Amino acid sequence: MRNLISLLFMFVLVCNLQSQNAQACSSPQHRQFDFWLGKWEVLNPKGIKVGENVIQYIQDSCVILENWKSAQLTGTSYNYYDPTEKTWNQLYLDNKGTILKLKGNFVMGKMIVESETIKGKNYNYKNKITWQVLEYGTVSQKWDIVDADGKILSVAFDGIYKRM
Known part of the structure; x- marks a missing residue:
């Protein structure tokens, strides 16, 4: 009898843990960046292809993985929503040694993340x-270099994503 009760307790515990894990990243906030998921051809503002990007879920849909590829650059980013801080976070790494740590939020239909201030x-x-998101399911991505007041100093990247 004692073994049966222990077995039943373990079964309930495992089922409860599985239920919690299945719901761990299912809030509406966790889904705010879903529009970026997919296989993309990326064009510059003149319509010239500059690369390809594959964006997919990993870790039971708790992390969005980016794999970027252009003629000279490959990059990977890990994107996740932190419910404790109520922020979106991105860690980007590439084959040229670039490391970006960005944080931000989904505001008025836009995902906006930025780094800490960097001393230049x-x-x-x-x-x-x-x-x-733009017309016809395309997505724009603009990477600006801004000063402390948010004034754009230069544009590092300006791309339009078209589904492949």
Whole structure:
């Protein structure tokens, strides 16, 4: 009898843990970046292909994995919603040694993340990346270099994603 009760208890515990794991990243906030999922051809503003990007879920849909490929660059990012901080976070790494740590939110239909302030030779700046859905299911991604007041100093990347 004692073994049966122990077995029943273990069964209930395992079922409960599986239920919690299945729901761990299912809030509406966790789904805010779903529009970026897919296989994409990426074009510059002139319509010239500059690369391809594959965006998919990993870790039971708790992390969005990006795999970027262009003629000279490959990059990977890990994107996740942190419910404790109520922020979206991105860690981007590429084959040129670039490391970006970005944080932000989904605001008025746009995913906007930015880095901490970086001390440059001539001025301090932040990396700011914005994604938004456009017509026909395309997505724009703009990576701006901004000053402390948010003024755009330069554009590092400006792309339009078209589904492959």
